[in-house]
Amino acid sequence: MKSRARKLALLFTLATCSALAHGNKIHVLGTLEKISPDSVLVKTKEGKSVEVKLVASTVYVLHVASSSGNTSNLNEDKPAKISDLAVGDVVVIHATPKDNALEADEVRFSVPMAAKPTATTPAKPKS
Numbered sequence: 541m542k543s544r545a546r547k548l549a550l551l552f553t554l555a556t557c558s559a560l561a562h563g564n565k566i567h568v569l570g571t572l573e574k575i576s577p578d579s580v581l582v583k584t585k586e587g588k589s590v591e592v593k594l595v596a597s598t599v600y601v602l603h604v605a606s607s608s609g610n611t612s613n614l615n616e617d618k619p620a621k622i623s624d625l626a627v628g629d630v631v632v633i634h635a636t637p638k639d640n641a642l643e644a645d646e647v648r649f650s651v652p653m654a655a656k657p658t659a660t661t662p663a664k665p666k667s
Contacts, residue, residue: 565636565645568590570631573589579592592642594622599646600621600647601649602617617648
């Protein structure tokens with residue numbers, strides 16, 4: 541019985557630490573709809589548009605997912621800048637609520653995967 545109570549207490553402690561790890565940060569996930577020098581507009585998967593302000597301290601990180609056999613650059617994060625952002629990029633923004641707005645601490649983004657060409661069967665030669 542004591543073992544079960546200890547496990548439950550440990551689980552509760554881990555869950556609490558995990559919840560507090562992000563403090564009052566907000567995560568905005570979606571696709572970039574609009575980019576301006578001081579903000580971005582993100583369309584969430586729920587269809588809601590969320591504006592996030594960009595500040596001098598905002599950090600930009602480009603996530604590169606390689607589909608080639610080269611494992612040296614598979615799923616690599618690279619430092620980036622605001623000029624690397626493009627409409628249509630997939631983003632995860634870690635933001636802080638401030639004065640009824642969201643200010644981006646970090647913008648992680650990736651270029652959407654290009655549509656893969658569909659395999660077609662070659663036409664049979666006429667006999």
